[in-house]
Every structure is written in C-alpha cells, then in structure tokens.
Amino acid sequence: MLAFILRRLLQSVVVMLVVCLISFSLFHYVGDPVASLLGQDSRLQDFEELRERLGLNDPFYMQFANYIGNALRGELGISYRLQTPVSELIASRLPATIELAMASALIALVFGVTLGVMSALKPRSFTTGVVMTLSLVGVSLPTFLIGIGLIYVFAVELQWLPSFGRGQVVDLGWWKTGLLTESGLRSLILPAITLSLFQLTLIMRLVRAEMLEVLRQDYIKFARARGLSNRAINFGHALKNTLVPVITITGLQLGSVIAFAIITETVFQWPGVGSLFVNSVQVVDVPVMAAYLMFVALVFVVINLIVDILYYVVDPRLRIAGRAAR
Amino acid sequence: MVETLVKPAAEAAATKRPVVSVRNLTVDFPLRRGNFRAVEDVSFDIMPGEVLGVVGESGAGKSMTGSAIIGLIEPPGRITGGEVLLDGRRIDNLPPEEMQKLRGKRIGMVFQDPLTSLNPLYRIGDQIVETIRRHLPVSEAEARERAIGLLREAGIPSPEDRIDSYPHQFSGGMRQRVVIALALAAEPELIIADEPTSALDVSVQAQIIKVLKRLCESRGAAVMLITHDMGVIAETADRMIVMNKGRIVETGKVGDIIKRPKQDYTIRLIKAIPSITDPIRVHAAPAEQKALVEVKHLVRDFDLSGSLLDRLFRRGGGKIVHAVDDVSFSIRKGSTYGLVGESGSGKSTCARMMVGLIPPTSGEVLLDGKDIWQAGAAERRRKVQMIFQDPYASLNPRWRVGDIIAEPIKALGLASGRSEIEGRVADLLERVRLDAAAMRKFPHEFSGGQRQRIAIARALSSQPEFIVCDEPTSALDVSVQAQVLDLMKRLQDEFGLTYLLISHNLAVVRTMADDVGVLNKGRLVEQGPVDQVFDAPKDEYTRMLLSSVPDISKVD
Numbered sequence: 090m091l092a093f094i095l096r097r098l099l100q101s102v103v104v105m106l107v108v109c110l111i112s113f114s115l116f117h118y119v120g121d122p123v124a125s126l127l128g129q130d131s132r133l134q135d136f137e138e139l140r141e142r143l144g145l146n147d148p149f150y151m152q153f154a155n156y157i158g159n160a161l162r163g164e165l166g167i168s169y170r171l172q173t174p175v176s177e178l179i180a181s182r183l184p185a186t187i188e189l190a191m192a193s194a195l196i197a198l199v200f201g202v203t204l205g206v207m208s209a210l211k212p213r214s215f216t217t218g219v220v221m222t223l224s225l226v227g228v229s230l231p232t233f234l235i236g237i238g239l240i241y242v243f244a245v246e247l248q249w250l251p252s253f254g255r256g257q258v259v260d261l262g263w264w265k266t267g268l269l270t271e272s273g274l275r276s277l278i279l280p281a282i283t284l285s286l287f288q289l290t291l292i293m294r295l296v297r298a299e300m301l302e303v304l305r306q307d308y309i310k311f312a313r314a315r316g317l318s319n320r321a322i323n324f325g326h327a328l329k330n331t332l333v334p335v336i337t338i339t340g341l342q343l344g345s346v347i348a349f350a351i352i353t354e355t356v357f358q359w360p361g362v363g364s365l366f367v368n369s370v371q372v373v374d375v376p377v378m379a380a381y382l383m384f385v386a387l388v389f390v391v392i393n394l395i396v397d398i399l400y401y402v403v404d405p406r407l408r409i410a411g412r413a414a415r
Numbered sequence: 416m417v418e419t420l421v422k423p424a425a426e427a428a429a430t431k432r433p434v435v436s437v438r439n440l441t442v443d444f445p446l447r448r449g450n451f452r453a454v455e456d457v458s459f460d461i462m463p464g465e466v467l468g469v470v471g472e473s474g475a476g477k478s479m480t481g482s483a484i485i486g487l488i489e490p491p492g493r494i495t496g497g498e499v500l501l502d503g504r505r506i507d508n509l510p511p512e513e514m515q516k517l518r519g520k521r522i523g524m525v526f527q528d529p530l531t532s533l534n535p536l537y538r539i540g541d542q543i544v545e546t547i548r549r550h551l552p553v554s555e556a557e558a559r560e561r562a563i564g565l566l567r568e569a570g571i572p573s574p575e576d577r578i579d580s581y582p583h584q585f586s587g588g589m590r591q592r593v594v595i596a597l598a599l600a601a602e603p604e605l606i607i608a609d610e611p612t613s614a615l616d617v618s619v620q621a622q623i624i625k626v627l628k629r630l631c632e633s634r635g636a637a638v639m640l641i642t643h644d645m646g647v648i649a650e651t652a653d654r655m656i657v658m659n660k661g662r663i664v665e666t667g668k669v670g671d672i673i674k675r676p677k678q679d680y681t682i683r684l685i686k687a688i689p690s691i692t693d694p695i696r697v698h699a700a701p702a703e704q705k706a707l708v709e710v711k712h713l714v715r716d717f718d719l720s721g722s723l724l725d726r727l728f729r730r731g732g733g734k735i736v737h738a739v740d741d742v743s744f745s746i747r748k749g750s751t752y753g754l755v756g757e758s759g760s761g762k763s764t765c766a767r768m769m770v771g772l773i774p775p776t777s778g779e780v781l782l783d784g785k786d787i788w789q790a791g792a793a794e795r796r797r798k799v800q801m802i803f804q805d806p807y808a809s810l811n812p813r814w815r816v817g818d819i820i821a822e823p824i825k826a827l828g829l830a831s832g833r834s835e836i837e838g839r840v841a842d843l844l845e846r847v848r849l850d851a852a853a854m855r856k857f858p859h860e861f862s863g864g865q866r867q868r869i870a871i872a873r874a875l876s877s878q879p880e881f882i883v884c885d886e887p888t889s890a891l892d893v894s895v896q897a898q899v900l901d902l903m904k905r906l907q908d909e910f911g912l913t914y915l916l917i918s919h920n921l922a923v924v925r926t927m928a929d930d931v932g933v934l935n936k937g938r939l940v941e942q943g944p945v946d947q948v949f950d951a952p953k954d955e956y957t958r959m960l961l962s963s964v965p966d967i968s969k970v971d
Contacts, residue, residue, distance in 0.1 A: 307531040313487055314526075315546045315597060316519030325545075326534050405581040406535055 097397060101390045106157075108386035112379040113156050160383065166376035170369065175380045179362060184264050185255055186354070186361035190347040192277055193285035198339060201289045202328075205296025209304065210323060220293075227290035236283040236356035243279060251276050253358040280357040284350055288342045295338055299331035306330070332403050340396035341389075348385040432503055433460035434604050434637040435484060435522075441496035442476070442483050442661075453479040453492060455661040461605065461637040466628065468652030468669060469641045472684075472892035473863075476661035477641045481607040483507070484639070485522050486514045502604065520550040523598035523636075525627070527610035529590035533582040539566075539593050540578035543600055550601035565596040570626050587758075588619035592626060599630055606631055609641045616757040616919060621963035624651050643892065645688050646922075646965035649673055657681050673967050687897040689922035691949060691961065692968045707748040707913045708769070708881055713778035715739040715764050738764045740937035741778070746881075746930070751907070751914040753928030753945065755921055755960070761937040762917045766883045769915065771795045782881060797827050800874035804886035806866035810858040816869055817854030820844070823877040843872040846909070847902060864895035868902065875906065883915045888923060900927060921964050925949055933957045 140146050147155075159165070165175040204224075208217040244252035256272030258265045267273030303309065304327055312322045351363035358364070362381065369377035400407050442454040454476040461467045469477045482488045484499050486507070499507040501521060506514065518524075526532040534542060543562035547553060553561065559578070566574035569592040582590055591611065598606055611627060612620040628651060631638050640652055648655050648669060655672055657665045657680070665678045676682045717736045739761040746752040756762050768775045771787055780787050787795045800823075803809040810819055820840045823829075830836050841851035847868040858866055867887065874882050887903070888896040900923065906912060918924050924931055925945060932942035933954065941954040952958045 307526055307528060308534040310487065311524070311526055311532040311594070311597075312534070313515075314485055314518055314524035315549070315600070316515055316517065317545065317549055318515065321545065321549075326537075329536050330534070404536060406583045 097394055104390055108383055109157055112382040113153055115379050165380040168374055168377050170372050170374045175376050182362045182365045189280055192281040194343050196285040197288035197292055201292030202296050205293040206300055209297045209300030224290040224293055227286045232352045233356050235286055236353055239279050239283055250279055255360055280353050280359055284353045296331055296335055299334055300327060303327045303330045336396055336399050340392045344389045344392045347388050431463055434463050436460040436500045439497035442479055442492055443495040444492040453661055457663055459656055461639060463637055464635045466638040466640055466652045468648035468655035470645055470648055471658035475658040477658050478609050481609050481641050485518055485524055485607055519546055520601045521603050523603035523606045525594055525598045525608040525611045528614045529587050529594050532594050535582055538579050538581055543597055546597055546600045569596040587615055591623050595627055605637045607639045618963045645967050649967045650965045687894045688967055689926040690968045691922045691925050691964055691966050705748050706745040708746040709781040711743050711779050713739055713742045714776045716776045737937050742939045744932050744942055746913055748913055749911050750929040751916050751927050753916045753924035753931040755924055756934035760934040762934055763885055766885050766917055770799050770801045770883050797877045798879050799881050800879040802870050802874050802884045802887045805890050806863055806870050809870055812858055816856055820873050820876050827877055843876055847872045863891050864899055867899050881913045885917045
C-alpha cells in the first residue's frame with residue numbers, strides 16, 4: 090500500500106513536470122512577453138534591459154529551473170491585466186469554484202445513485218421510462234441553455250432565486266464562504282443544479298448499467314437463495330459491487346467540474362476560477378492562463394490519486410492483486 | 416456400497432413423508448418467438464436423508480427444476496402447471512415475501528462455480544453471519560460462533576483465523592466449502608446442489624462430495640444433486656432421475672440405471688461416457704517408434720516479485736514460481752500423448768511453450784529434430800496448431816466461419832486466389848463433417864460441438880503435423896464429447912496427425928492417449944504407456960489422482 094502510494098506520487102510528480110514544461114513554453118514561446126509588457130513606442134534598449142532583468146537571456150534550462158523554483162514557492166508570476174500576483178488571484182477565486190463544484194457533485198451523486206438503483210431494480214416501470222427519457226434530455230441539452238432556462242423560469246418569471254453572483258460571503262480569514270448566509274445559499278442553487286445535471290445523468294446511467302450487470306451475477310442469485318431480504322441484496326451486495334466504475338467516473342467528473350465550470354460560471358457571473366480564465370483569455374493574460382493550466386493538472390492528479398486509494402478501500406481483491414501484478 | 420446407503424433412506428420412506436415432492440411440474444418461458452417449455456410434467460419425491468441425483472445434458476431442464484423448487488426462476492419463465500410440496504405443504508404459490516423467508520431457512524442451494532457465488536467485497540464471516548441472523552433469532556456473537564463451527568465442519572482449517580478472510584483468499588475447493596457452510600447455515604431440510612463440483616479438480620471434487628454428503632447425513636437433510644457427471648452420481652446418490660429436453664426419461668436406483676438402463680436415451684448416454692478402467696482404446700498406437708516431438712528439460716519460471724519499488728519496500732526479496740520444472744518427454748509420430756494433472760500443475764503452460772505462445776525459461780522443444788524457437792514463427796505456425804478449451808470464446812463472434820478457417824491459409828500464404836481458398840475451406844468443413852454452406856454463417860449459429868469442429872477445421876487448415884489440444888471437450892456434453900473425440904481419432908488416421916492431449920478428465924485420456932504423463936506442481940512425476948500408468952501407477956500422486964476420480968465403474 091505504501092509502495093503503491095509512493096509510486097503514484099512519483100508518477101504525479103512526472104505529470105506535473107510535463108504540464109509545467111508545457112505551461113512554461115506557453116509563457117515564453119507564444120508571443121514575446123516583453124513586447125506585450127512594453128508599449129510599441131519603447132526603445133530597443135528598454136527591451137534588452139527588461140529581458141536581462143526578467144532573466145530571458147538565460148539558457149532555456151535555467152529559465153525552466155527558475156520557473157519551477159518559483160512555482161514551488163507559490164510564485165506564478167504577475168497578471169498583465171490586473172497587476173497582482175497570479176497565486177493571490179487564484180486563491181481569491183478558488184473558494185467560489187470549490188463550493189460550487191462540491192454542491193453540484195453532491196447533488197449529482199445523491200440523485201444519480203438513487204435514480205440509477207431505482208431504474209435498475211424496476212427496469213420496466215413507467216417511472217423508469219420517464220426518468221430515462223428525461224436523462225437523455227439532460228445529456229443532450231448544452232449547459233448554457235439549461236442555465237439560461239433556469240434563470241428565465243426561477244429568477245425572471247418566478248423571481249424566487251437570484252440570477253447571478255455569489256450573494257453575501259463570510260470571510261473566514263483563509264476562505265470566503267457563501268454557505269453561511271441565506272443569500273449565499275440561494276445564489277448557489279441555480280448554478281449548482283445547472284452544473285450537476287450532466288454529471289447526474291451520467292452517474293445515473295452508469296449506476297443503472299452496472300447494477301443490471303451485477304444483478305445477473307451468481308453471488309446475487311446465491312444471496313437470493315440464502316433468503317436475504319431485497320434491501321440487503323440490492324443495497325448491500327449489489328450496490329457495493331457497482332462502486333469501482335462509479336468512483337472512477339465520479340472522480341474524473343469532479344475534476345472537470347472544478348476545472349471546467351467555465352460555462353456555468355460565465356452564465357451565472359459566478360466569481361470563480363473559470364470566469365477568471367475566460368477574462369484572461371480575452372486579453373491574452375499569459376501568466377494567469379499558464380497558472381490555470383497547472384492548477385487544472387494538479388486537480389486531476391490529486392483526484393486520480395484519491396480515486397486509486399478508494400479502489401483499495403472498496404475492493405479487497407486489489408489489495409493483493411496490486412502487489413502481485415504491478 | 417450404494418445398497419447400504421439406500422437402506423436408511425428406504426426405512427425413512429416407510430415411516431416419514433417426503434421432504435419435497437414435485438407433482439407434474441411444468442415451467443414455460445413465453446418468448447417472442449413462441450413458448451419454450453423448459454420443464455414438462457416432471458414428478459419426483461425426495462425422502463429425508465436421501466440423495467437424489469438428477470442427470471442430463473445441457474438444456475435438459477435439470478437446473479430449471481431446481482430453480483423452480485426454490486422459487487428462483489428468471490423472468491419471463493414461470494411455473495405453468497403442477498405443484499411443489501415441501502413437507503406436505505404447497506410452496507409454489509406462496510407470495511414472494513413468504514418464499515423469501517423459506518429460502519435459506521428450509522431450502523438451501525449450492526451453485527456450480529465457487530469463484531463467483533460469493534460476494535467478493537465482503538468477508539466470508541460477514542456473509543455467513545448475515546445469513547444466520549436473517550433466519551435465526553441469535554445475537555451477532557452467537558452467529559459468529561455458529562459460523563466458525565460450520566466452517567470447521569465443512570473442513571476449513573483453523574476457521575477462527577479464516578473467518579475474516581475475503582473470498583479471493585481461498586482456493587476454489589475451499590470456497591466451495593464456504594458455500595456449503597453458507598447453504599447449511601440455517602439448517603435447511605433440503606439442499607439443492609447444482610453442479611457443486613463441476614468447476615473443481617478431481618481430488619478436490621472427491622473431498623467436496625464427501626463434505627456435502629457428511630453434513631447432510633448428520634443433519635438428515637435431503638439432497639437434490641444436479642449434475643451432468645454420471646460418475647459423481649454413481650458415487651454419491653441413492654436414486655437418480657435422467658432428464659432430457661425437459662422431461663424425465665428414467666427413474667430408479669443408481670446401480671440399476673447405470674448397469675441396466677432401459678430407455679434408448681439412457682443407454683446412449685451411458686455408452687458415451689468414457690471410463691478410466693476401460694482398456695478399449697479408440698485409436699491404435701502406430702508401429703513406428705520415431706519421435707516427432709521431443710521436449711527436453713523444459714523450464715518456465717514466473718517472477719511474482721513485482722516492480723523495483725515493491726522490492727525496495729518489502730523485505731525478503733522476490734518470489735519465483737516454477738510453473739514448469741524440468742519436464743522432458745517425447746511423442747511418437749502419429750500417436751497421442753496425454754498430459755494430465757490438476758489446475759496449477761503446469762499443463763497449459765507446457766502446451767503454450769510447445770506451440771510457441773510463450774518462450775521457455777530454459778530447455779527446448781524439438782519438432783522433427785529442429786528447435787521450434789529457431790525454426791521461425793511461420794514455419795512453427797504451419798506445423799504446430801492448437802485447439803482450445805472453450806469453443807464459445809475461441810472463435811471470433813464477428814467473423815464468418817469461412818474467414819475464421821481461411822485465416823491461417825491466408826496468413827501463411829498456403830493458397831492464393833479466392834476460389835482456391837474457398838475450395839480448401841469447403842474441403843476442411845467436409846472433413847470435420849460439417850456442411851460446406853457453413854462457411855457463410857457466424858459462430859453463434861452453431862452448437863458447442865459444432866463450434867469445436869470449426870475450431871478443429873481451423874487447426875487443420877495449415878496442414879499441421881502436430882496439434883496441441885488443450886481440454887478440447889471439457890466444455891461439451893458427454894454425447895457431444897464422444898462425437899468430437901471420434902472425429903479427432905478419424906482425422907488422426909486420415910492425416911497421420913500427432914496429438915498432445917491435455918485434460919483433467921482421466922477417462923478421456925484413457926480412451927484417447929497412447930502414452931501419458933502426469934504433472935504435479937510443474938514436475939513430471941510419472942509417464943509411460945497409458946495402460947501401464949492407469950492400471951499400475953507407481954507414483955503416490957498418480958494413485959491419489961486415479962482413486963479420487965468419480966467413475967461410473969465404481970457403482971456396484
């Protein structure tokens with residue numbers, strides 16, 4: 090187990106270094122950073138001085154080493170647009186994104202698993218038919234349309250919920266949360282539902298397919314032959330066996346929810362990392378974009394690590410197999 | 416032997432009423448293409464303490480009868496006629512909730528494959544305790560105590576320590592003991608054992624039958640033993656019924672049916688079963704003594720020590736398994752060499768090295784005096800072919816039969832032009848007694864036996880001299896097995912083929928092979944002419960293997 094985690098951490102470091110290299114290249118080879126820092130009417134001498142000062146005349150590997158050194162210390166450069174350190178910018182936007190992602194992941198998991206199990210147990214009932222059809226709608230409608238539709242119904246027509254922003258936030262010092270105020274919670278509902286709808290349908294369909302598969306297994310038949318109650322069979326024996334693939338997909342989806350909530354954040358003007366990225370793209374704010382790239386990679390690496398550890402917790406067979414065969 | 420077992424049952428029959436009686440049972444599957452009658456007008460009784468054997472080939476409706484008794488027929492199947500009485504009370508029309516309480520409590524069931532009938536994510540103790548507490552009013556600690564007792568009775572060594580293990584930490588035979596303990600957890604009156612030993616090695620099989628029989632005898636539970644293996648019935652059951660196409664063909668005492676079958680179907684069925692004591696061989700050994708295949712000091716190791724990091728973090732270092740350990744034998748041209756042994760003995764690893772699927776760690780395989788690894792892949796593939804165990808898995812379901820058979824011809828460039836290739840495929844199909852029109856069809860349109868014929872045609876298509884047959888008939892019914900073995904023998908005569916026959920079924924080896932080698936834990940413990948090895952085994956392991964085979968000759 091320890092060897093496994095260490096090996097995984099080593100792999101993660103390699104992944105992060107590669108992403109670092111790409112993001113570094115983005116920084117330095119997509120356009121001349123000096124040209125975008127200085128105006129068109131600057132003298133050549135100014136260019137040279139700035140180059141020297143920023144260390145751009147050093148050989149490539151020196152620059153890369155410096156970049157990594159800085160990144161490790163949390164210094165990701167300074168935003169061209171806002172003139173503030175990128176790390177501060179991301180840190181100030183992160184709580185909003187994380188809260189939104191967690192809320193939507195929770196909705197997706199709870200409803201996805203419940204509906205998935207229900208539709209697998211009663212595959213021919215009317216309710217299952219309705220849920221399955223609606224889930225097709227959920228998968229095929231684009232997120233922005235769902236967001237706009239929800240805003241129209243609940244914010245414009247019914248006026249029950251706010252249409253944009255995060256509401257009032259409480260500053261805990263290291264974290265600005267919207268979960269402690271009523272307006273914060275109310276603001277969270279629509280974007281969280283919008284963001285969760287796709288994951289919800291995905292998880293539901295996956296759980297349903299896996300359940301149908303597991304319910305055909307011999308150990309389920311044997312459990313029935315032992316006279317166990319339906320509840321024990323369906324939720325104890327069957328559901329646990331569907332978890333490994335569900336964990337994989339949920340993990341990856343959570344990663345993309347955190348990293349790519351861009352559309353939802355834009356539609357609802359949610360002050361998260363996604364909208365920061367969109368705003369940065371518009372003005373070619375390379376340091377922010379590069380840092381965002383690394384942030385996304387970090388999110389995926391961490392989530393994958395957690396998913397792998399969860400496999401071990403859920404499936405005892407992997408604890409042995411993982412050792413014997415790789 | 417059987418007579419003494421029948422007596423107590425007969426006495427019981429006089430005084431008690433049957434544990435279960437099935438009256439005119441009919442099970443229907445309404446399908447889109449019409450009604451399929453899986454079980455038709457089946458009636459029988461099982462007395463307390465009696466073991467009733469139910470035999471038949473696949474599709475005979477024997478498992479369906481078991482499922483009908485315990486009320487677990489898969490929809491859309493349902494009981495459409497007759498009734499099932501448990502201790503005099505009708506149970507086939509009970510509401511689902513009451514039936515659920517009956518299962519496990521009064522009727523227990525053991526399934527075929529111990530590898531899949533336990534939930535892999537729960538400790539075996541949890542699964543037993545769960546079952547006990549569902550049916551009996553005991554506390555968690557009492558249930559655990561009882562579970563340990565059951566495991567001990569089922570023959571699990573030091574059950575106190577093993578109760579918290581997961582299913583994958585047990586071997587197949589041990590798992591089947593756990594399954595039996597689970598089925599008996601709430602002291603049911605009737606045990607339905609559906610092919611309880613078919614997935615196990617012979618030596619383990621004998622132990623499991625003993626455990627099942629002992630536990631049921633000590634509890635006075637009746638057993639319905641469903642199997643396709645007449646040998647198991649011969650050794651275990653008191654009475655038997657023979658089923659075919661959903662109907663009962665013959666009922667009677669085991670000895671009577673095996674020695675004096677009355678119905679045509681039963682006669683044919685019993686005739687098709689090979690016996691380990693049967694010295695009549697279907698194929699006569701060739702006169703010439705020249706060896707075609709020679710295996711010299713073959714070794715194959717598997718390194719289980721894991722990656723570099725694993726080795727760094729664990730003390731003790733690596734673990735190397737000798738799957739095949741210094742095996743040498745030779746096969747005469749035109750003869751059949753049987754390789755027997757239990758699972759894990761290295762039979763299949765040996766076969767794979769001989770056809771060139773995996774390289775040996777050391778040693779050599781000579782074909783006509785030339786090392787097959789130096790001869791080059793194309794040469795090797797032309798001269799050596801393989802027939803696999805499972806004809807359902809070894810044919811590509813998306814390819815037409817003609818393309819499957821033609822593939823080696825095309826890959827090795829043995830024929831050119833469409834018409835020439837088609838001519839060859841048609842010829843091959845004829846030789847395995849299939850219609851040439853079969854080449855346009857897909858594998859799923861054929862039965863298991865027909866598929867194995869297609870697999871044989873594919874092996875023959877490169878005109879090989881040597882064919883490795885890895886359990887060629889173990890996925891087939893006995894009557895089909897007899898046909899396939901007969902075909903293999905005729906082809907051997909026709910083409911002068913040399914076979915390596917790998918099988919755990921010793922009776923098949925006895926009828927097919929000229930010489931035999933016995934593998935145990937990667938080592939060849941004994942080899943020689945088949946009659947000599949079977950009639951006068953020298954090695955302790957061979958003797959154990961032969962004595963544990965359930966064989967129809969053992970009935971008296």
